[in-house]
Amino acid sequence: MAIHDRQGSSDTNRAEQQDRAETASAENPARAAGKTGQHRTPFGAAGLDARLWPLRRQLWLTRIGLLSEQILRAFWPAASVLFLSLAAVMIGVADFLPIEAFWAGSVALGLSLLAAIIWGLRNLRWPSWQRTQDHLDKTLKGRPIAALLDDQAIGRGDAASSELWRLHQARMAKRAQAANAPAPNLRLAAADPFGIRFMALTLFLVALLFGSILHVGNLRQMAPGTQQAQIGPTWEGWLEPPHYTGLPVLYLADQPGSRLNVAAGSTVTLRFYGEIGDLTLAETVSGRTDALPSAADPEQRFEVTQSGVIEIQGPGGHSWQVTLLPDTPPQVSVAAEPEASVDGSMEMPFTGQDDYGIERGQVTIDLDLLALERSHGLAADPDPRAPIVLDLPLPLTGDRREFTEVLTDNFAQHPWANMPMVYTFMVEDAAGQTGQSAGFGAPLATRRFFDPMAAAIIEQRRDLLWTRANAPRITQILRTLTHRPKDLFRDSGDYLRLRAILRRLETYVTQAGADGLQEPQQEEIAAALWDLAIELEEGDIGDALERMRRAQDRLSQAMRDGASEQEIAELMQELREATQDYLRQLQRQADAEAEDLDPGERAENTLELSQDDLQAMMDRIQELMEQGRMAEAEQALREFQQMMENMQVTQGQPGQGNSPGDQAMQGLAETLREQQGLSDQAFRDLQEQFNPNAQSGESSQNEGRNGGQGRGQSHEPGQSPDGQSAEGQEGEGGQGAPQSGQQQSLADRQQQLRDELQRQQDGLPFGSSPEGQDTREALDRAGRAMENAEDALRQGDMAEALDRQSEAMEALRDGMRSLGEAMAQQESAPGNQGQNSQQSRSESTDPLGRGNRGASQGGTIGDEQAYRRAWDLLEDIRRRSGDQNRSESERNYLQRLLDRF
Template structure:
C-alpha cells in the first residue's frame, strides 16, 4: 500500500526525470541552441518542482488499520472485523461461538493483497510508458560522453560571460603524439589527452612528435634520438625509458623492449611422393613475425668424398627459401614449407637447414642448424641414375668434366636396344662439350639441364610432359572455381583436364601395362591400387557437382583429386609379382636397419645406466658428452631410415612413421638430458624411444606381412587351386588360401593376441571368419563412422573415441 501511494503520487515526477535523463544521455541537451537552452532548462526545473510538490501533497501515510481493512475486504463476510465484534443482546452462547469459529476459519485463509496503483486509470495516455521507452533507448544508444557534454552546456549557460581581449588564447600552445610502430597494431596516442602524472608505456621504436605554437615553447627528452632541426616540430624515436617535458608538462615514459622472434623446425625434412621438400616450422614473436626464411647450406663434413665428390667443390651460395606466413596477426605461426629442390646440385646430399625469422624492427631469431639429406628425385633406371650422377659431379666441380666424359662414352657404347637414337646423338654431343679444354659456367649449366632432361626421358619417357599438362589443367580449373568463372569457361577447363588425364593414362598404357591405372600405387605399396574406373568416377562426380552449381563441394573434391595424383608414383616394374618382390625387399631392408638401430639404442641405454651407477658411487659426469654424441648419431641415423621406408600414405605405413617420429623426439630429449647431466631423465627418454621404435617396427611388419599374404593369396587364386570342400570352400583353419599357421595374430580390432596367433578356436564367427585384418579394418571404419555422428549420446561417442585412441 505504501508503494501504491508512492506510485500514485510521484509517477509524473518519475516520468519527467526519465525523459530529462534520456535527453542528456542521447545528447539532445547539448544539441540545443545556446539561446534556447537556458529557457528549456528553466522550464524543466519548474515542471520537476511542480511534479514533486503535487506528489507530496497527494501522498499520505498508510496505517495498520487501513491494511487490515484492505485484507478484510478481500475475504467473504469480512471475518477480521467480525472477530473484533461482541454480542449486542444476550450472552455469547453456542450460536455466537459457532459464528466466531466460522469467522476464524475464514480469517485463517487471509493472504497478502496484490498491489494495484491504478496507473492505467490515472494515466490514460500512457505517458509513463513513453518515458520508459525513452529511457531504454537512451541506455542502448546513448553514452556517458553525451551526458558530460550536456552538463557542460548547461553549466556554460550559468557562468558569467568573460570579456574577451586580445591576450586571450584561442587554442593549446602545443600538441603531441606518440605513434607505435605499425607492426604492433597499436593506436596513436594524443599526449594532450593524457591525465596529469600518468606513466606512458610505449613499444620500442615508437615515433614521438610535437607541434609547438608558442615562440618560447621547447621540448626536452631523454628517451630517444635527436629531435630534429625544426624547433616548432620536434620528433624523435623512443628507444629507452626516460622522460619528456614540454611547456611545463612532464611525461614519464617506459619503453617496452621488443623481444627477438623465436623459430624452430618441426620434424626432420621429409620427401613427398613427387620429390618435394616438406618442412614444418613454428615461429612466434610478441608483436608478430614479419618474414621468415629457411637457409640450406652444404654439410661438407658429412659428404661421402668419393668418386666425383673427391675434388674440392666450387663455391656455391646457400639456398634461401621464403617461409609461407599467414595474413593477419602473426604472434604465433605454424606452417609448412613445400619446395621442389630436385634439380639443385645438392639434391640427395647432406645439408644443414637453418630457419630464421624477422620482426618489425629487423630483429632476427634463428633455429639451431639441423642436419639432414636434401630430398630429391629418385631414379631407378640405371642409365638415368648414371646421367644424374654425372650431372651432380659436373655441378660439384668442373674438374670432373674429363671423368664424366669417359663415363658418358662408356654408357653410350653399343646403344642399340636400350637408348633411343635421338637421345644417343644428344649424349654423344655432350661428350664433345665435356672434352673441350675449358668448360664455362654457362656451358656447364646448359649441359646439366640437358642431362636432367635426358634422365627424365629415360625414366618416364613422355610421361613427365603429360603429367605436367595434367597438373596445369588441375590448377587452372581450381583457380577458375575459386574466382567464380563463367560456366562455359569452367566446362572448357574441365574438358581440358579430362583430355590431359586421358592422355596421361594412354601413355601409361603404352608402357606395357594391361590397365594404365594399375601403375598408380601409393608410394609403391602393394594393395593400394587405384583403378582407372575409380579415377573416372571421381571426375564424373566433379562434373556432376559443377553441373548442379555446388562449386564448393566440387572444389573440395578436385583438391582431393589433386592430392591423390600428387601422391601417386609410377612404378617401373615389369609385373605385379616383381613389384611386390621389390617392395618386400625394400621393406625387409628397412626392418633390418631399424633392428640394428634398436639394438644400438638398447646398448646405449645400458651404457647410460652403468654411467649413472658410477656417478652415484664416485660422483661426476664422466662420459656424458660422448654418450650424447652417440645419441645424436642414432637420431640422425633413424631420420635417414625413415626417408627410405616404404608404405608412405598407407594407414600402417603412416602409423610406423608416427611411431618413429616419436622415437626421434624421445632421442632428442635424451640427448639434451645427457648433455645436462640428467641421467635418470635420459634413461626415461631412451626407454620411450625404444618403445616407440618397437611399435613402429611392429606396424611396419604388419604392413609387410599383409602384402605378403595378399601376394600369396593372389598366386593361389591364379593357379586355380580349390579347397577340399565343394565349390572351392576353405578347409577349417584356412582363410583366403593361407594355411592355418599363417593367419593374422590379431583380434577383430587389430590387437595383438598372445601366443603364436592361432589360439582363437572357440567357433566365434567374429574371430574365426574371413581375414581378421580385413575384419579389423571394417570394424575400425564403422567405429569412426559412428563416432562422427553428432546425434549419438555423448557417452557413446566418448567411448568410441577411446577405442580409436587405443586401437
C-alpha cells in the first residue's frame, strides 16, 4: 500500500511536470518542436504522442471525464447559490418581503454567487495529455501506454535484443487497443460533507413543481423608482357573494361593463392607492345613512342591499349600474297523498325548491278534529297531545335547489294512527328565510288490522290512548269480548292473555277512583293490547287450512274496507302462500292414506283441478280487484274458499301422471318450452338489429317469430303448437282471458318465467333425497341465469341474454334429469311396492303368467338404465334440432318430435 501511494505521488508529480512542460511548449512552439524530435503531433491533439494516435478516442473521452470532474468540483458552490436564488424567486418570496429586506437578500446572494464563480475559476485545471494518458494507463494491466512511450536503452545494437524489444512493443500495443475510457468520478462527499448541493437542488425542484416562473416578472416592481411610480392613483376591488350561493368572487377590475347583477348580501371591497383624495367612492347600493366613512378612505367595504350605482371617481375610475338579485324564500309542497308501505310505514312524497338550496325543513302533523268522526270512544274530549314534528329528509348529495323526497316513518303504534290529520311542511334556506305549505288533509297512513278480533282490540287501544277517561268503558267492552270465547278466539292462549289484560285494567280503574287512570298505567295497558293484536293478526298457526281461511277472511275484509292496492296485493300474496301450504299438507295426507284406499275407488262426482287451475282462479280474483269490481271479486273469493275446504287430493291411478313428481316434471317441461321460445325470439330480435330493412319478426335469414310464412312453431305464451290460442274459449258474457303475453317485453316475460320457476321450486317433492337436492341446486342455477338474462334484456344486450338463457335451459334440463332419477328411486323403493302391487305383478310377468326377464328381482318398475338411455336420446334430438347446418326439413322433423314427446 505504501508503494502504491508513492507511485501515485510520483505519477501526480510527473503529471504536474508534464502540465508545466506543455504550458512552456505552448509559449515557445519552436523550442518544443526541437525537443520532441522526429515525432509529429496530429492536428487537434497538441501534446499527444503520435504513437498513441490509435488511442485518440479513448484518450479524448478520458480527458472529457477529467474535465467534468474539475468543473463539478470547481463550480458546485456557484450552482448551489444559483439554485437557491431561483427557488426563492419562483416561490414568490419577493412578494412577502419588504423592499429593504429584498434588496439586502439580493445583494448577499449576488456577492455569494460572484465569490463562488471566482473560486471555481481559480481552482479549475485543464487536464493535460500526460495526465490523461496516466489516468487511462492505470486502468490497464501492465501499464501498456507507458511502455509504448519508452525507448530501448540497452542492447540497441544487438539484433536479438532489438527483436525482443519490438515484440514487447507489439504486445503492449495490442493490450492498449483494449482500453476503455474510465467513468468520471463525480462524487463530492469530501468537498461538501453537509450536502448543501442536495438541499439547494431540492428547493429548486419544489419551486419548479409548486411555484411559477411568472414570479420573475414581479422583480421589476422592486426596481428603483418602481414603487414611486405605483404610488400614483390606482385601485382594485372585489365583489364577494354570500357563501351559500355558491357563486364565484368577482375581481372588479376584470368587469369592464357598466352593469352588474349582484346577489343580495354580497360584499364589496375596494382599495385606493396613491395620494389620499385622488380617488373617491360614490355608491347608493348599501343603503347606509349614518356613520358613513370618508369617501376618500384607502379601503372601502360595504354590503349590497339594494339596486343602485357604484362609482369610483378620479383618474382611472369606473362606474357600474348594479341590479340586485333578490333571494326568494324557499317553497315546499305535497307531491302525493301518504300511503302505507308493506311494513306499515307511512310514505309521503314532497317537493322543495329554492334559488340557492334548502338547508333544513320540518313537517308538523296535527289532528284534524273537524274531519274526525266523533263517535263511540272518540266522542269524549281527548287528552292534550302535542303535534308530531319530524325533520324532513333532504338529499345528501346533489342539488337542493329543486328536489323530491319521501317522508318515511312508522306510526302504527301512535294514538292517531289512521286518523285524519293536517300536514304542514316548513323549509328554511341558508339566509334564514322560511317557506311553508298550506295545510294538507290526509290520514296518518299506517298498517291496518283485518282480523276482526285484532281490529276490535286495536280500536279499544285507540280509545284508551284517546283519553284515560275511557278506561271504564273499555273494561266493559273487553268483558263482552271474553264472555263467550269459544266462538271468537281460535287459540285459548289469546283468550287468557286478554283476560289478564282485562284484570289489570279493572284493578287500575278501581285503584284510581275519581283521579282517573295514570299515564304509566295507560301506556302499560296500551302496549299489552298492541302485542295481543299483533299475535291475533300474524300469529303462527300450525293448521294450514286455518291459515288459508284467515288469509281469505283478511282479504275479504280488506276489500270491504276499501284498502289500498298495495295492501290488497300483499294480502293476495299471503293467500297464495297459504294455499300452497294447504295443498302440500293435503298431498302429504293423501300419501299417508294411500295404502288404505282401493286404487279403483273414485267418487262419481269428483272435480279434478290442478295447481295451474287454482293459480288461474286466484289470478282471476286479483284481476277483478285491480279492475275495481270488488263485488265480483268477493263472490269469486267465497267460491274459491268453499272449493278449497271441500277439496281432497287423490293419489291417482298408476301411469296417469297425477303424482307430485309427475306434476313437477310437467311444470318444468312447460317452463323449458317457454324458455326455449323466449330464447328463439331474442335470437330473432338480435338478427333484426343487423337487418333493419326486414319486416317485424323477419329477416333475410329468419322465418319470423311465429314461423314466418306459415312455417315453424310459436313459442309465445298463449299459443299452442299449431298456432291457435291456448288460453281457452271465451266464457259467458263474451269475456275471455286477456292475451297479454305478446304485448309484454321480453324482459317482463323472462321475469314472469323466473317467478313461475320459483313457485315450482317451492313445491318440489323429494326434498331430503340426494336427487331432490340435486334438482333444487340445478333449479337455483336456472333461476340465477334467468335473472341475469332479464337484466341483459332490459339493457338491450341480446347477445348476453342469449348466453344466459342457454345456461338457464341447460340447468333446467339438469334439474329435470335429477327429478326423473328421484322418481325412479321412489318407484323402486320397497315402501312403494304395496301401492302399485297390481302394476308390479303385471310388469314382472308376461300375459301367460311366466316370469319377465326384463323385470327386476323385486318386481319393481323403472329401469334406471333404460330411463337414462331415453333421456340421452331426447338430448341428442334437442342438439340436432338446434344445429343450423342441417337442412330445414330435417330440423322441422326433429322439432315435431320434441313437441310430441
